[in-house]
Amino acid sequence: MLRFSHSQVRERWLFVGVSGSGGNKLSEMGGEKGGKNGKTKRKRPSKELSSGDAPRSKKPEKDEDEAVKMSEKDQKRKASRKVKTVKTETLESEMEDFVSTPGHVTVKAEPDDGDFVAEKKGKKRVRESEPTEATACSTSTVKKRKKMKEEKEEVEAEGQRNEKKKKKRIKEPKPEKSEQPVSSKRKKTKEEIEAAKLLKIKMKEEEEKQRWRWWEEEKYEDGVKWKFLEHKGPYFPPEYLPLPDNVKFYYNGEAVQLSPAAEEAALFFAQMLDHDYTTKDVFRNNFFKDWRKEMSLEERMLITDLNKCDFGEIFRMHQERVQARRNMSKEEKQVIKEANQKIVEDYGFCLLDHHRERIGNFKIEPPGLFRGRGDHPKQGMLKKRLQPEDIIINCSKESNIPQPPAGHKWKEVRHDNTVTWLASWTENVQGSCKYIMLNANSKLKGEKDWEKYEVARRLKGCVEQIRTQYKQDLKSKQMSIRQRAVALYFIDKLALRAGNEKEEGETADTVGCCSLRVEHIALHPQLDGEQNVVEFDFLGKDCIRYYNKVPVTKRVFKNLKIFMNNKQGGDDLFDCLNTSVLNKYLTSLMAGLTAKVFRTYNASITLQEQLKELSTMSDNVPEKLLSYNRANRAVAVLCNHQRAPPKTFEQSMANLQAKIDSRKEQLALAKSELKQAKKELVSGSDSKLQAVVEKKKKTVQRCEEQLLRMEIQATDREENKQISLGTSKLNYLDPRISVAWCKNMEVPLEKIYNKTQRDKFAWAVDMTEMDFFF
């Protein structure tokens, strides 16, 4: 069953699972990996993925036979493995075969105009190839435009946002949800409500006034991120509190008093006992190995088998604590909340170029057990407690340098204004760097975000040329160029990620475009009435399964056949290509162009096109919002942004359906009552009866509206079951498209963006006019 109504979306973008198994999450796909093969990059033992592993919910446990078969296969694959170096081979026999095939001239699926998709329905993709008004919104233009508008609209001195607010007040007599008075003891008087509203508006205005309008300022010279930076340093988690005396750990049935370090690790494990993780061998083994490192010699001598460990009492204590926290009184919760607010107030902000900016993650990550995603080889390893001695601080020389906690020292204090982080450390599980950085609504993040969309808009100007070129390159004599062309075709058409090389044995086995292996695709000359279908089945970022059946052009199909020739499942599909080569090429075509820009570009352009196609001015607001969500959803499907269906999905859907049904009954009743009233009115017209009719009419109308709203909600929710809209909204969709749409459609921005999102996109909210065009 399709989760998304594809008919609403152009064929080009959506080839999601015809068979219906498409897009299922497979983050916990089973299958043991073959042995570790040193720390070589890239090549890794492969899993049986493409052979049709069912989604996790349906997947049967692998039996032993299968496991044996697999390891044999793995070994063969390993034997066949070559180290991937980027070669430049000339295609000889294949080339001949390819060029001499007359087929490619008449391929239906590859019209000359370069439109490689839409032909399926005979529908032509309209691509706005004419240049947009201005690709870059320079600050001066912004200012000028703003000024002009202000004059034109005779806005008061405070600027256009106030006007907006006024409009809002008129348009939306209903206060925002959060502004609604608490349904408290006594009803507040109208005046009080009004006063509260005014106060809220005033506070908003105040906030607006304080907002740093960095987008109206000159940019710094290249590489400089700030001129002054001051902060308080990171906030450390509380020290470990040993278990109470009545809670014991047992080994082999006997109570054992553990040393603090070992006990803390035991608690980490016990806390996770109700989680699937603790049943996995890899997790258990990794944990046990690391736990033993924390033990004293005696403990290590005694505790040799995790299966003989009994964490029951610790687990129950933990459960009780969780419960107790839940059962806390309002007052107690309030106290905690206030304490947390104080911490945020103290540590959550920094001073950047004399503006107070919110820090994104000012808290040091607490110790615990590493929870990798999917089949992560390091899951269960102990994530150590960080000390100030592990932390590097970055701030201005002349600033108030943060004090380390008493009795401690920082690892280093540096003053590097070419980076955006305030503190950093090396994490012990993967050995990677971690950073404390600013919030998404900060200048540093916002400016970068804006820049990202400007690069994507520049791509719009030359994308057709690039497409023409890579279609040409499909015929190249050089294998590396052909592979580059096919990879680019996938990246552009399917919005695949670049696919950097990964260190084997260090992370879960996931791939992107350049790291695809032969086993990840299957070629079908004919499938479901389509020709030249490529079936993708692989785990991408975060072990999210990408499953898709895509008709491709004959040339691409043929090339894939060539690439797969004489290779085994575990071999790289693009053995003459990697991301660095690809990106170098892309950058040569356009400054700033890399593989990921295609994702941003295609996501944003899809949103813009979908909005244009789906939404109508005459719709009411809920209908417009449904259209917006559908456009957003088209992007999420394109980018394969999935989520686990909410646990309560079926139930809440059923509830909603029940509500719809009962409302339907109400509507029917109201209608018949109206009919009756009308009849009575005809027989004896008097003003009382007239009033009754009017009243009934209103009831019917209200019922209809409510029903419509609920039905829209049901549709929206059903279509959203396994799709996550947030990721694309936050990372791929140029906010100016949404802002302009809201203005054009007269939809309040609050319906699309919540407070946090409006903050993050403040630059776009402020500068976008109705005529914005991506």
Added chain:
DNA sequence: CAGGCCACTTAGGACTTGTTTC
């Protein structure tokens, strides 16, 4: 180039808070 390091963006799930409904 390869390979490592570094900085930064993108990502889904867990957890918390707010709202609605009974």
Added chain:
DNA sequence: GAAACAAGTCCTAAGTGGCCTG
């Protein structure tokens, strides 16, 4: 006022891609 549900926030893992060195 509690339960159910939705929305919003937090958390940190997992990507991308630049740069440097040899």
